[in-house]
Amino acid sequence: MKARILQFLTLVGILIAGCAQETVNIDVMHDEGKPVIALDYRDFDRAASRLVQSLLASGALKKEGGGRSIVAKGRIVNDTMQRIDTDQLMSKIEIEILRSGQAVMTRAVGTDADKLIREGRELRDDEEFDQSTIPERGTLQAFDFSIKGKIFQRNIRYDKNRQQVEYYFQLMLSNSVTGLTYWQDEVFVGKRGSNKSVAW
16 A cells, blocks of 8 residues: 555656756846846846946046046945845946946945954954054055945836836945035836736
8 A cells, every 4th residue: 555655656746847847047148038027137237237337438437647446335225115135236336347447346434344354453463463464554545436326116007907117226426525426327127017917
């Protein structure tokens, strides 16, 4: 009896495995998969790229006399119904800024201040450490600009059966000395779909 039950369960397992859909890798460079009403990785990639291209084209990061501006990372506020890893979006923006060669990012200050940078300086006068390897006082550099942003969402009933979901990606660059905003832009991502589609 036990053997028959085991054979039956094995057969059911094989049938279920045979009916499962094939798993495939996504080609992120050429993926034109079926759009979804919620935000997906393509939306983040496009929004981040368009915002950074706008920032770089503005010339706001260019430093008089040459050199690269120092930028501190602020927060990206998520005002949507989705759980969004805003650090991931900011990381994409940072990568593109660094690749441009116009600016460097600082980890010494900001919402993502690196504790290790501070801890390294706390080793001064610790006899267990070779003091010639400890950073001297006055070596950290202040930032020229801070960058922060916001993502927000609007849901609009398009007709009886369809909805329009609008996402706005906003980013701004402010001068650390004057507090003036040197650049600001917004990228719009709009989607229409069934009212039954969930936008979070």
